[in-house]
Amino acid sequence: MKKVLFFVLLCAVWLAPPAQAQKFGYVDTEFVFSKMPEYQKALGEIDKFTDKWSKDIQDKYVEIEKLQKTYQAEEILLTDDMKRDRQRGLSEKEREAREYNNKVFGYEGLLFQKKKELMKAPMELVQRAIDKVAVQKKLDFMFDKASDFVMLYTNPRHDYTDYVMEELGLDAASVKSTAGNAPVPKTAGGDSPATNATTKPK
Template identity: 65%
Template sequence: MEFITSKLPEYQAAQTEMKKFSEKWAKEIRDKFSEIDRMQRAYMAEEILLTEDLKRKRQNEIKEKELEAGDYNSKIFGMEGLLFQKKKELMKPVLEKVQRAVTKVCSQRRLDFMFDKSSDVGMLYTNPKHDYSDYVMEELGIDPKAIKALSNEKIGKSEQPVQLPVENSPKQKSTNSKLNNKQ
């Protein structure tokens, strides 16, 4: 799902919108903490001139502002905060569109099950011939061949193939045990 949704223009637009909200709310929170910092510096500068009652009053005002800023931060960025709600709201149409495409592909291909490999379903093996991501992307109007060509081009430029040793061979096992003994 993540792979497919990330290729949709609607997803990119939702991500941009989320970033705008996140930055706006983060600035508001920074401003609140800047105000608290200003209040603390002013209190420290005037502390020796204040009576005990005025000191307690200023300290309480600062504590109230800190609690208010912390509550606002939780309200925005908490588990069920406004950012989470906004993300859910913006992603709902994208996820519904992908779900409709998945349903259509499953119906056309007469599939009874389709698993999301990126989820916590714990698949140990999947045969690549059963990967229907390309069909779902085609259903959504995304060219999977262009995506794969772009991915292969990036991989070819940035990475060289790496040969990993096969640990099941007796020779490899004895080499590994010798290396482990030396360490």
């Protein structure tokens, strides 16, 4: 769906009459997010919840394993009715563990909801900055270089990443000067975002 929308937008740009030329730009949101303290804090919180829920699930299976070993050690001493009761108890524990795992890590589970909650604030900050830059620079379209569709070539003069970062209070110049000393996320096109934000469009 995103690719179809992107194609439609490109057609609108290409087919626009010269007298009504449309102005467009792009932003590398992946690079912007990687430099946002708010985003990094959210990632840290998500990791904490992931670790906690993973441990909870692991503890449940450790308990099940202990119960299984106890049952195996005592099985010879149990009556048939007692064996069935123990087996039902083990099956119930296993079912509860599976259900809890699905509740946490399943489709739109607790982890998904927590990510959505924690990422809302930084995403809204970036969106507001993009909207403001687009209005200030009189842009008709603003594309995301980090989105699903592949941008095979990007002219740096259409790159508005620096403006968005400045709107967010991030020092783009200092970020670039240190970018070579730390891993920088790759975009869908395979280029390093730091190398594509060298020239500001006017």
